[in-house]
Amino acid sequence: MTMLRESQIMKIHYITAVAALFVVAIHILMRIAFMPYGMSLEYGNVIANYQSIPYIILLESILVLVSIHGFNGLRVILLELRQSKKWEDGVTILSIAAMIALIAYGTRTIIIANGLGVG
Amino acid sequence: MTEQLIGKIETVEKKHEKEKHQKEKEYLRNSVSLKIYRANKHAGESPHYDRIEVPVQRWTTVLDALLYAKAYKDQSIGIRYSCRMASCGSCGMKINGIPRLACYTKVSELQGSEITVEPLANFPHIRDLVTDFSQFFAHHRNMEPYIQNEHPDVITGNNKLTEFMQSPEDVDKYLQFSYCIKCGLCYSACPTVATDTKFPGPQALSQAYRYFTDNRDTASNKRLNLVDDRHGIWRCHFAGSCSSVCPKGVDPALGIQLMRGHLLGFAKNEKKTAELKERLKKDD
Amino acid sequence: MLPWRGNIELERELADRNNREGMKGWLNPRRYGWERVSYWLQRLTGVGLLAYFVGHTYETSQITGGPALWEAFLELSQTPLGHMILIVVIGMCVYHSANGIRLIFAHGGKGLGKPGRPDYPYDAVSLNYRQKSGIWIALILAAVAMLYGASVLFGGE
Numbered sequence: 001m002t003m004l005r006e007s008q009i010m011k012i013h014y015i016t017a018v019a020a021l022f023v024v025a026i027h028i029l030m031r032i033a034f035m036p037y038g039m040s041l042e043y044g045n046v047i048a049n050y051q052s053i054p055y056i057i058l059l060e061s062i063l064v065l066v067s068i069h070g071f072n073g074l075r076v077i078l079l080e081l082r083q084s085k086k087w088e089d090g091v092t093i094l095s096i097a098a099m100i101a102l103i104a105y106g107t108r109t110i111i112i113a114n115g116l117g118v119g
Numbered sequence: 120m121t122e123q124l125i126g127k128i129e130t131v132e133k134k135h136e137k138e139k140h141q142k143e144k145e146y147l148r149n150s151v152s153l154k155i156y157r158a159n160k161h162a163g164e165s166p167h168y169d170r171i172e173v174p175v176q177r178w179t180t181v182l183d184a185l186l187y188a189k190a191y192k193d194q195s196i197g198i199r200y201s202c203r204m205a206s207c208g209s210c211g212m213k214i215n216g217i218p219r220l221a222c223y224t225k226v227s228e229l230q231g232s233e234i235t236v237e238p239l240a241n242f243p244h245i246r247d248l249v250t251d252f253s254q255f256f257a258h259h260r261n262m263e264p265y266i267q268n269e270h271p272d273v274i275t276g277n278n279k280l281t282e283f284m285q286s287p288e289d290v291d292k293y294l295q296f297s298y299c300i301k302c303g304l305c306y307s308a309c310p311t312v313a314t315d316t317k318f319p320g321p322q323a324l325s326q327a328y329r330y331f332t333d334n335r336d337t338a339s340n341k342r343l344n345l346v347d348d349r350h351g352i353w354r355c356h357f358a359g360s361c362s363s364v365c366p367k368g369v370d371p372a373l374g375i376q377l378m379r380g381h382l383l384g385f386a387k388n389e390k391k392t393a394e395l396k397e398r399l400k401k402d403d
Numbered sequence: 404m405l406p407w408r409g410n411i412e413l414e415r416e417l418a419d420r421n422n423r424e425g426m427k428g429w430l431n432p433r434r435y436g437w438e439r440v441s442y443w444l445q446r447l448t449g450v451g452l453l454a455y456f457v458g459h460t461y462e463t464s465q466i467t468g469g470p471a472l473w474e475a476f477l478e479l480s481q482t483p484l485g486h487m488i489l490i491v492v493i494g495m496c497v498y499h500s501a502n503g504i505r506l507i508f509a510h511g512g513k514g515l516g517k518p519g520r521p522d523y524p525y526d527a528v529s530l531n532y533r534q535k536s537g538i539w540i541a542l543i544l545a546a547v548a549m550l551y552g553a554s555v556l557f558g559g560e
Contacts, residue, residue: 007347007382014383014507021500037555041477043470063460070453077446080315080354081426088349106460112467125533132532217434240428243421250422295521308435310442313428356445357509359438359530368521373529377512385511
């Protein structure tokens with residue numbers, strides 16, 4: 001059930017951690033640096049964000065990096081709780097599935113929001 | 120500026136350590152109540168605590184107090200002990216909730232009029248204060264805790280003695296990890312061992328590093344592959360509890376992180392493999 | 404690959420849960436010092452942040468339902484309770500990140516000191532102030548970030 005060695009998985013975990021830190025920091029700055037926080041949450045301003053390609057890339061990066069880091073962390077916690085082949089395989093499959101599902105759902109939001117702005 | 124800051128932190132640390140050891144409090148009393156965990160599943164005895172009052176002096180250890188209780192109050196108390204001088208690791212138990220060696224813990228360093236003594240956590244329980252170390256030793260054996268060298272023998276034309284050359288610097292790299300007495304305190308304190316039955320534990324992993332870094336050993340890659348597992352070295356999260364309870368200064372957390380540094384590529388395996396050298400006899 | 408894999412009897416023996424502390428063991432942050440506290444906080448903040456991330460991804464997807472749905476959702480989240488939750492999330496995020504950076508270095512053996520010849524009182528060299536101060540810095544940064552977040556959210560900046 002393992003395609004990657006644990007050391008490779010953990011290297012990915014550390015790299016996604018550091019990368020996510022940067023992209024999330026930029027995401028938060030964008031909420032408070034250009035206009036008051038409350039104004040930045042208005043419908044028109046949010047939709048306008050989704051028209052900017054760099055911003056879309058930023059959001060997609062956050063989705064991918066934080067999903068991988070977060071669900072791998074959850075996988076680690078769950079693996080330590082019980083040890084049987086069924087449980088371990090189940091946890092691994094569910095973590096990967098959850099990662100993919102969340103990335104897909106978030107990407108859907110980005111695509112639709114981008115389309116809404118064009119209209 | 121960073122170096123100055125680090126230097127300042129280290130100076131403060133040294134000062135605090137000195138003050139801490141000078142000011143270690145002593146709680147002097149004439150007697151203490153031992154609250155001893157008693158249980159014997161095989162004889163149908165359910166878990167309960169017995170309270171036994173024992174007289175103490177300034178240097179009485181918890182082991183002394185337990186042996187007094189066993190000798191004069193209740194001969195049925197199950198205790199494991201041997202050397203009485205923190206050398207064998209037999210008397211590990213939880214004292215006031217923290218894994219300690221009973222022979223190395225003075226009653227006067229513990230607060231309160233009652234001392235709670237329980238068997239080590241995370242080890243299968245046998246009876247009273249005695250636990251089963253088979254799993255613990257199995258994890259240790261799985262690390263192949265012996266020197267592995269492809270060329271251990273040298274055939275020489277004469278009968279001169281040969282030895283592996285190892286400088287004092289080479290010895291310092293693994294010496295503290297070789298001081299491990301397998302008392303199991305670190306295994307009991309570890310939060311991962313509390314839930315993960317396949318995790319080798321701090322003792323086994325630090326021994327893996329002890330042999331990995333020994334320059335007489337040539338099986339470095341094999342040792343790294345041994346611990347690079349889903350339930351291996353990566354399930355250590357540096358909670359540091361192992362190092363905080365170790366009575367011999369082994370610092371298993373250090374060994375584990377140093378080994379992980381090699382797996383992560385933070386450190387390179389630059390150890391110079393020890394050579395066999397002939398010891399020349401001058402009078403020959 | 405650990406050598407007991409495939410050895411069913413040994414696997415069963417090793418799977419003995421007799422007297423293991425279980426979740427109670429790793430949920431208790433006391434007894435062992437700052438590193439154990441930081442491990443406990445890192446775990447809790449990690450799980451908390453993952454839960455927030457899933458909720459936030461759902462929350463932001465409301466934008467696809469048009470202005471009415473978005474405004475309705477803002478009414479739900481831009482409340483004092485919503486702000487309090489966000490402040491806690493800010494603290495969790497800053498702590499988890501700062502402590503995580505410290506852990507990346509510690510896990511690589513950096514800042515932990517060198518092995519040597521232990522002497523009484525056998526203090527562990529890895530539990531030094533250099534890496535321990537990283538925990539305190541993470542806590543202080545989290546507190547500062549929470550205060551700033553509160554000033555932005557409640558201060559109406």
